[in-house]
Amino acid sequence: MTIAMATTQKLPADRCELGEGPTYDAGSDTAWWFDIVGCKLFEHRFATAGTIAHDLPRMASVVCRIDDQRQLLAMEDGIYARTLSDGALSRLAPLEADNPVTRSNDGRVHPSGNLWIGTMGRKAEWQAGTIYWFDGAELRPLFRKVTIPNSICFSPDGRTGYFADTSVNTIWRVALDAKTGLPSAEPEPFLGEKDLPLGGHFDGSVTDSEGNLWNAAWGAGSVTGYSPDGHILRTYEVPAAQTSCPAFVGAGFDRLLVATAWQGLDGAARASDPGAGFTYVIDGGFAGRADPPFTMPPRNQTE
Secondary structure, X not given: OOEOOOEEEEOOOOOOOEEEEEEEEOOOOEEEEEEOOOOEEEEEEOOOOEEEEEEOOOOEEEEEEOOOOEEEEEEOOEEEEEEOOOOOXXXXXXXXXXXXXXXXXXXXXXXXXXEEEEEEEOOOOOOOEEEEEEOOOOEEEEEEEEOOEEEEEEOOOOOEEEEEEHHHOEEEEEEEOOOOOOEOOOOEEEEOHHHOOOOOXXXXXXXXXXXXXXXXXXXXXXXXXXXXXXOEEEXXXXXXXXXXXXXXXXOOOOEEEEEEEOOOOOHHHHHHOOOOOOOEEEEOOOOOOOOOOOXXXXXXXXX
């Protein structure tokens, strides 16, 4: 195991009960992430070192770019387009809106421009969740009976997908159609509990330009890189135990933003983990890349 040394910066933003879903827009040099439980969307502009917290009407967990005017948001009851200028929301598709047990969780856009999005029980009910594929018109279930879907990410060429069920501490990989992001084979185990250098559970992941997977380990206060064949590259420690999800940031995508949480910690636990819930940036010289934008189908282009 190699613990790598790097400068880690805490961003000037409120702490999150459940920080999740970070992404980065290089055009505006802005990072976005959520406090899922707190129903907030954070916007951090690196140029001014300023952070804005946008109140949301319901829980949300995934944000991605559509174009200069709009974002896509996965929320507890649906997938929405959000207008940047005023925060207005327009629902594109319901997401288990008739099931009060579940909410959205981890997700990411495939290089094809289509979205994978997972749902889970609000109280992590056993196998209550599903991972879906969404192209703007059709919401298709891919993998059912998932308890805590996480680590959704893709190889740069779009031919391999990854996802985890945090409750069973396993990351799977699956062959994909690069043009659509749809599975072309059955998933196979990729990483298991023995592959976590500092323990904890597999949470959110992102892949870099070389196809390496970087995973935030919930409960272990760390992010670890894995090569495409599953070998551990290096581990970075983060000053918060419940690390939840990473995203590459910066002009060269060479830094890694990591969201964290204090969910489930009592007063004593929070006192012993004062960094819990804050958002950090690791200056690790990463070979990152941009998250692809969501491709809106033609019928929704002007909506």
